[in-house]
């Protein structure tokens with residue numbers, strides 16, 4: 001693994017999950033990152049990604065530098081050939097090259113604008129770092145994907161599934177704000193790599209990018225999709241078709257105990273942060289089927305597995 005910017009960077013998912021689960025058992029410091037520095041740039045807020053990735057790096061012996069790049073850094077220009085006579089003070093060419101001298105791995109969080117689909121799909125911030133950094137780059141949630149979350153989700157399913165091939169349902173839920181498709185995109189991509197029956201359910205108008213769902217069934221009847229589910233991943237996203245729009249806030253899609261009753265006593269997952277009683281009802285989040293805390297706990301070990309792979313690879 002050279003970079004970790006999308007699920008495509010995983011050579012063998014099963015091995016990587018195994019590694020993360022082994023690291024969880026050890027939960028102890030290693031030497032592989034000694035003398036190496038992780039630099040993390042956040043263009044958006046974070047609790048889990050920021051702290052679990054920092055913890056993961058430290059467990060590997062790395063030094064960590066974190067910057068709220070949106071607030072504390074110079075406004076960055078990403079366009080090639082731009083005449084920088086407006087509000088952007090620094091070009092990604094210099095920023096990435098300079099950071100590459102301070103860091104052995106650069107990790108970046110940059111959400112989409114949710115206005116211009118083409119622009120978001122170009123993932124300019126992450127792609128800019130990938131292009132101009134001379135060290136490995138890790139995606140901490142970009143405009144289109146959240147692969148560290150997805151690896152965590154895959155690890156959590158692997159820990160909790162029984163002998164039989166599980167039915168995994170990704171269901172849309174309402175939310176007052178327009179949210180990215182990054183988390184559901186990466187969840188679909190990672191589940192497609194696993195031995196599970198995956199179904200996506202969402203209201204009409206909320207179908208994810210068909211280039212991502214591919215032949216995964218997309219059902220507009222939530223109750224039908226939830227039938228016999230062993231895992232339900234609840235998540236809001238804004239419309240992909242009417243890009244970035246909120247088309248519905250219908251509470252009929254909120255995940256409550258009645259919905260849980262339609263499943264095969266499913267484990268309930270969410271990446272967090274979650275809006276209680278809008279996305280998922282208290283009774284579910286506080287009930288025994290919720291695994292969201294275990295899921296968030298696994299973030300450390302998924303990140304550790306990825307950073308370890310990158311460090312080992314860059315030693316060669």
Ligand SMILES: NCCC[C@H](NC(=O)CCC(=O)O)C(=O)O
Pocket residue numbers: 141177179180181182183236271272273274275
């Ligand atoms: N990193 C995990 C989720 C981040 C983001 N959620 C949010 O922005 C929720 C914020 C709110 O509830 O206002 C998302 O859905 O991609």
Ligand SMILES: NC(=O)OP(=O)(O)O
Pocket residue numbers: 045046047048049050141149271272273
């Ligand atoms: N799940 C997740 O990425 O959480 P944060 O946004 O708090 O990092």
